[in-house]
Amino acid sequence: MRFNQNSRKRYLAEVTQRYVSGRMDRRAFLRAGGKLGLGAGALGLGLGNRSGGFLSAAHAQGVEQDAEMMKWLAEAGKPFAGQTIRLATESTPPSNAINSFLKQNFIDATGINVEIEVLPLEQVLQKLTLDVASGLGTYDLYYIDQSWMAAFAGDVVDPRERYESAPDLAMPGYAMDDFLPALVDGISMYDGVMVGVPYDIPIFIQMYRKDVYDDLGLSVAATMEEYLANSQAIMEARGPEMYGTTGQMKSGHYSLECDWTCWLWGAGGSIFGPDGTFSGNDAEGLAAMEYWIKLKDTMPEGVTTWTWDGQGQAMGQGLAGQVLSWGEFFTGWDAPGSPTSGLYEAAVPPAASKALRTDTGFGEIPGVGHQGGSSLAVSRYAKSPDAAWLFAQWATSIDTQVLITALGGGTGPTRASVYDDPRIKANARPGIEGTTRHLDVVRETIANHMGSEPDLPEWAELSNDTIPVELGKFWAGDYDSPQEVLDVIKGKVDGIVQG
Amino acid sequence: MSAAYQSKSSRVLRALFGWTVVGVFFFPIYYWFSVAFRPESQIFTKPPLVFGWDFDVSSFEEVFGLDLGGEKTTSLAGGGDFFMTPYLIDTIIVAVGSTALVIVIATLASYALSRMRIRGQHHFVFWILSTRMMPPVAVAIPMFFIYKEIGLMDTHLGIILVHALMNLPLAVLLLKSFFDDIPQEIDEAALIDGASRWLIFRRIVLPMAIGGIAATAVLCFIFSWTEFLFVLTLTQTGLKTIPVVSSTFVTSTGTAWGKMAALGVGAMVPAFIFILLVQKNLVRGLTMGGLKQ
Numbered sequence: 038m039r040f041n042q043n044s045r046k047r048y049l050a051e052v053t054q055r056y057v058s059g060r061m062d063r064r065a066f067l068r069a070g071g072k073l074g075l076g077a078g079a080l081g082l083g084l085g086n087r088s089g090g091f092l093s094a095a096h097a098q099g100v101e102q103d104a105e106m107m108k109w110l111a112e113a114g115k116p117f118a119g120q121t122i123r124l125a126t127e128s129t130p131p132s133n134a135i136n137s138f139l140k141q142n143f144i145d146a147t148g149i150n151v152e153i154e155v156l157p158l159e160q161v162l163q164k165l166t167l168d169v170a171s172g173l174g175t176y177d178l179y180y181i182d183q184s185w186m187a188a189f190a191g192d193v194v195d196p197r198e199r200y201e202s203a204p205d206l207a208m209p210g211y212a213m214d215d216f217l218p219a220l221v222d223g224i225s226m227y228d229g230v231m232v233g234v235p236y237d238i239p240i241f242i243q244m245y246r247k248d249v250y251d252d253l254g255l256s257v258a259a260t261m262e263e264y265l266a267n268s269q270a271i272m273e274a275r276g277p278e279m280y281g282t283t284g285q286m287k288s289g290h291y292s293l294e295c296d297w298t299c300w301l302w303g304a305g306g307s308i309f310g311p312d313g314t315f316s317g318n319d320a321e322g323l324a325a326m327e328y329w330i331k332l333k334d335t336m337p338e339g340v341t342t343w344t345w346d347g348q349g350q351a352m353g354q355g356l357a358g359q360v361l362s363w364g365e366f367f368t369g370w371d372a373p374g375s376p377t378s379g380l381y382e383a384a385v386p387p388a389a390s391k392a393l394r395t396d397t398g399f400g401e402i403p404g405v406g407h408q409g410g411s412s413l414a415v416s417r418y419a420k421s422p423d424a425a426w427l428f429a430q431w432a433t434s435i436d437t438q439v440l441i442t443a444l445g446g447g448t449g450p451t452r453a454s455v456y457d458d459p460r461i462k463a464n465a466r467p468g469i470e471g472t473t474r475h476l477d478v479v480r481e482t483i484a485n486h487m488g489s490e491p492d493l494p495e496w497a498e499l500s501n502d503t504i505p506v507e508l509g510k511f512w513a514g515d516y517d518s519p520q521e522v523l524d525v526i527k528g529k530v531d532g533i534v535q536g
Numbered sequence: 537m538s539a540a541y542q543s544k545s546s547r548v549l550r551a552l553f554g555w556t557v558v559g560v561f562f563f564p565i566y567y568w569f570s571v572a573f574r575p576e577s578q579i580f581t582k583p584p585l586v587f588g589w590d591f592d593v594s595s596f597e598e599v600f601g602l603d604l605g606g607e608k609t610t611s612l613a614g615g616g617d618f619f620m621t622p623y624l625i626d627t628i629i630v631a632v633g634s635t636a637l638v639i640v641i642a643t644l645a646s647y648a649l650s651r652m653r654i655r656g657q658h659h660f661v662f663w664i665l666s667t668r669m670m671p672p673v674a675v676a677i678p679m680f681f682i683y684k685e686i687g688l689m690d691t692h693l694g695i696i697l698v699h700a701l702m703n704l705p706l707a708v709l710l711l712k713s714f715f716d717d718i719p720q721e722i723d724e725a726a727l728i729d730g731a732s733r734w735l736i737f738r739r740i741v742l743p744m745a746i747g748g749i750a751a752t753a754v755l756c757f758i759f760s761w762t763e764f765l766f767v768l769t770l771t772q773t774g775l776k777t778i779p780v781v782s783s784t785f786v787t788s789t790g791t792a793w794g795k796m797a798a799l800g801v802g803a804m805v806p807a808f809i810f811i812l813l814v815q816k817n818l819v820r821g822l823t824m825g826g827l828k829q
Contacts, residue, residue, distance in 0.1 A: 123772060128787035137617075152773035157786045160768065167677065167769070173684050175772065239788065278582075349790045354580045365789055374577060447789065 102142050103436040109209055110431060114147025117424035121150040124428075125165065126180035127158045129411075130365060130448045131237045134441040135432055143431055149424045158182065158291070162497065165189065174418035177425035181233050182411045183224040184291070184500045187399075187492040190227040193414040196234050199426055206423055208430040215435065215452045217480075223402065223489035224410035233412030234433045235451035241299055241407040242475065242482050243384040244352070244367060245359035246377070249275065258387040261303045261405070264361065265332055271358035272335040280357040281335030285348040288509020291501045292344040295407050297508055299361060300332075301325040302403035302488045305391025309398030309491050315530040316398075318523030321391065326519035328390075333512075341512045353377060361386060363409065364482070367475040368447030371468060379468030383475035386486045397491070404488030410451070442473065449479035456480050495533050503529050572596070572797035579793050595798035600624075618785065618795045620802075626775040628806050629692050630767075631760040634699035638707045638756045639749060641700070646711035647737055651723060661712070664705045672702070676769040683770050690774035698766045703756040710755070714748025715741065750814040761807050778803045 101107075126132040136153050144151055156164065161180055168175045169192045181189050200207050216225075220235045243264070245257065250267075253274050258264035268281030285292035298308065306321030316322065333340070337356060339347065349366045351357065355377050370377045386405035393403045413433060415425045431437055438455045442448070443464060450456060456476055465474040490500060504526055511522040567586070571579055573596075574589040593604040599620045649661060679698060680689070688694030718741055726736045742749075764779040771780070778799065785796040 125772070128784055130789065133787070154773050155784050157783050158788070160783065163768075167680060171681060171684065173681075175684065175689075345788070346786065346791045350580050353790075354582060356582065363788075369789055376577070 102440065106208065106210070106431075106434060106436055107142070107146055110143070110427065111146045113206060113208075114149050114424070114427055117421060117427070118148025119150070120421040120424045121152060122177040122419070122421050122425045122428055123152045123154065123175065124178040124180065124413075125154040125156060125161050125176055127161050127182075127411075128155045129237055129239075130444075131432075131438075131441045132180070134444040135437070137444070138440070142437075143428065147424075147427065149421075149428065151428055159501065162501070168416070168418070172418050174416060174420045177416055177419035177421050178429060179233065179414045179416055180236070180411055181414050183409065184490055185497045186224065186232050186412070187227050187494045188497045189414070190230050190232050190494075192417050193230075193232055194417055194419075194422065194426075195231045196415070196426075196429070197231050199415065203423070203426070206426055208427075208434060211430055211434060212452075212454070215454050217451060217453055217483055219483050219487055220408075220410060220451050223408055223487060225412045227400075227492045233414030234429055236411050236413040236433060237448045238408060238410040238451050238479070238483065239363045239365045239448060240409070240479060240482055240487060241295075241361055241386060241405065242364040242367075242478050243359070243361050243386050244364075244370075244381050244475075245384065246355070246380050247382045248380050249279070249358040250382075257382075257384045258359075261328065261387050261390045264359075264387045265328065267359060268332060268335040275358065276335075279355070280337050282332065282360050283343070283348045283351045283357045283362075284333065284336050284340035285343055285345045285362065286333075286340045286509075286512060287342055287344045287347075287505075288513060289502065289506045290344045290509075291505060292348075293505040293508050294500045295345075295409060297325075297329070297504065298488065298490065299386075299405060299407045300329045302393065302407070303387070303389045303405045304328060305389055305394060305403075307394040307397040307401055307403050309401055311396045311398055313398040313534065315527040315534075318520065318527045321394075322523055323520055324390070326523065330519070341509070355380075361405070364449060364475055364479045365447040368472055371472045371474070372470050373468060383478040385478055385482050399491035399493040399496075400489075401491035402487070402489040404486050406482040406486035407488045407490075408483070442476075444471065447471075447475075449476055449483065493534065499530055499533060503533065568797050569801055571793055572801045574794070576792075576794050595794040596802070599795050599798045600802060618792060618799075620778075620781060620799050623776045623778060623781040624799075624803065624806070626692070627761060627777040627803070630695045630699060630775075630777055631757050631806075632810075633692065633696040634703065634760045635753050635756045637696060637700040638703045639753050642704055642707035642711050642752065643742070643745075643749060644737075646708045647715050647741065649708070649712050650715035651720065651733075661709070664708055668705045672765050676765050679766070680769050689770060690772045692775055694770055695767055695775065695777070698770060699760040699763060702763065702766070703759055706759075707752050707756055710752045711745070711748060714745050714752075717748075718744050754811055754814055757810055758807065761803075 132153065132155060136155070139151055139153070143149070154164070162182070162185060164176070165179055165181075165185070168179075169189060179189060179193060181193075197213065200211070200213060216235045217238075220238055221231070224238070225231050225233055225235050243258065245267075249255075249271060250257070253270055255267050255270060256263075258267050270281075271279060272281035284296055286296060287293055301308065301317055301322060304321045304325035306317060306319065306325055308315065308317050310316035317325075337351065339351075343351070345363060345366075348360070348362060349369070352360050352362075352366065353370045353375055364383065367381060367383055369375065370381050372378060389403075389405055395403075397403065413429050415422055415429055419425050433451070435452055435454055438450045438452050439458050439460055442450050442455055442461055450461075455461060461473050461476065464471055465476070466472060467474060490496060507522055507526045507529065510516060511519070516522040516525070570586075570589060573591055573593065574585070575592040575594065578585050578589045593602075596602060597604055599618050601619050601621055649657065654660065683689040683694055688697070722740060722744075723736050726740055731739075761777075762779055763777070767777045767780045782796055782799060785792045785799075
């Protein structure tokens with residue numbers, strides 16, 4: 038069956054509508070999508086008959102991707118057949134999804150073997166640091182969290198240059214300009230170098246229990262003050278069975294620094310001033326700490342031992358009425374079988390109490406929607422850089438991103454076209470597996486509310502150790518006042534930055 | 537009457553205290569087991585479900601690739617699964633291999649240190665002990681470079697060797713103390729009868745020290761079974777042991793506690809079997825040296 042552009046779109050819209058309305062089963066939908074070369078993404082609509090969880094590797098097998106892309110990939114990959122490329126990555130929805138359909142959709146197509154090592158984030162950092170320090174090329178591809186970007190900028194190949202300089206390896210229709218511009222700036226660019234291709238984008242959005250809000254007559258917070266007031270109102274009306282909100286405030290963990298920056302930026306502060314010195318201890322920084330102290334009164338005691346894991350579990354159990362945190366939690370909370378299935382709604386983050394600061398240092402971009410995105414980069418020391426580049430393009434192509442998003446991970450796509458894809462739109466329904474109904478909010482947050490941490494080589498150390506350790510001591514009661522801990526952090530941060 | 541009553545009550549109190557202590561130590565193990573055998577939805581509840589949870593084997597099914605008739609679910613956001621059986625096999629290979637290697641080398645070395653006199657022997661023993669004083673992380677990074685160069689990176693042999701290296705000093709010192717407890721007069725009597733050193737070692741001393749060897753083997757096995765840092769640093773995708781692979785249950789969207797508990801419970805079984813196999817000698821070994829000549 039051959040389609041022109043119009044009939045293709047109409048056909049896709051029709052089958053999607055029939056599927057969503059239950060007039061077509063998953064298998065038939067996949068077959069129909071496959072005729073358009075869209076079989077892969079259609080899986081996301083495949084709610085199937087399972088009662089909980091996400092699609093497994095077994096389900097992902099047999100998935101078809103865009104025929105043209107796969108044909109090109111098979112041709113381009115021939116010279117590298119038999120080579121092995123390695124990637125160390127955090128266990129994130131995109132990485133898990135790729136892992137689950139990797140064999141059939143990339144390895145078998147190209148003959149290039151791919152080994153993906155899945156680790157917790159801090160262990161990925163350790164592995165990459167060792168690889169870069171040794172220059173041994175243990176890994177061909179790097180999963181680079183935005184907070185490490187500057188540290189690894191000199192150890193990767195700029196994907197734009199790679200795309201231009203090797204036309205025979207440049208995937209047709211890859212559309213580098215399809216990546217959301219704010220993300221390219223926030224998670225991929227350092228000092229004029231594109232460190233990697235935007236890979237995933239966990240970002241802080243506002244998530245609240247609509248049933249609780251309706252019951253208490255609350256409105257979605259438009260300002261930070263309203264957000265605090267809502268939290269206090271929930272605590273007062275429902276506590277201690279239900280708390281106002283939760284946190285990810287484990288001492289010494291990066292998650293604590295993420296929470297802090299959100300409140301800091303929300304108070305109109307910044308981590309660094311234009312002169313490159315720590316400015317988190319100024320009046321706005323202090324106001325942020327005071328806000329945080331009030332907010333913590335509406336959180337469970339355990340938050341000081343939780344990372345994003347504990348926070349996600351608590352919210353998924355319905356322990357609190359609202360939270361400003363990673364949007365990628367939303368899908369899991371909304372899934373069938375979850376105690377909160379269908380109960381959460383998403384909204385953009387509240388506006389900051391004061392105007393967001395623009396005079397910052399090291400490219401810091403204040404914004405309440407703290408982003409924790411990552412990019413996929415080809416290592417400068419890679420043993421098989423061409424094969425790795427082919428994989429990087431496939432993993433971040435439009436078709437693969439649709440598949441990843443549709444598989445139900447919940448992470449926002451990094452490409453604009455994926456948000457508009459009908460297969461993704463069709464899954465924007467409550468209480469289903471792999472819902473995408475929060476993605477419009479994610480997109481809006483990326484465009485208008487996103488906050489990005491500063492880019493400097495020392496930031497990995499500062500954000501993963503120095504700052505969260507001292508903040509952890511503060512919450513443990515080791516400091517007498519917020520000003521004291523902020524001053525200590527200033528001394529340490531400036532000492533490290535200035536060498 | 538009163539004395540008898542007090543005696544009975546004190547017995548009851550002692551028993552009560554004893555059971556309380558046992559309960560305190562046993563409770564976390566019980567809870568870990570219960571998490572492994574309950575559905576995901578009952579792991580985090582308010583209040584926590586200590587008893588009365590629904591029995592569910594789906595975590596074991598996913599982690600070990602079994603079909604026990606449970607409900608098929610996958611809790612890994614984005615897809616994929618937590619199939620861990622290959623890593624369990626890796627762990628068994630590494631632990632058994634390194635333990636065997638350590639026992640062979642340490643038995644010979646410790647017998648020599650126990651029976652033969654060399655100049656500066658005390659310094660030598662102290663030097664062996666001192667290798668344990670170095671923080672493992674100080675060794676792990678140089679080992680990474682060396683392993684990469686000589687091709688031992690990401691191999692079973694590489695991890696077996698490094699675990700053997702890690703356990704050897706402890707094993708040598710432990711076994712030396714066991715050999716020291718066997719009277720030298722036995723060796724001397726055998727020497728007078730014309731036996732060689734090797735014959736004495738193999739036919740006389742070794743059988744007498746088998747309890748100590750078993751105890752040492754158990755310790756080496758457990759240390760290898762639970763070692764984290766070297767495996768994390770010196771492996772990629774070729775192999776992984778249980779402690780390292782357990783951390784992969786921690787994902788960006790949450791921790792799969794049920795699956796992690798299932799793996800933990802499953803990982804206890806081989807260690808438990810190993811200890812059962814040497815149990816008869818283990819008790820002897822642990823009490824050896826309790827009485828001195």
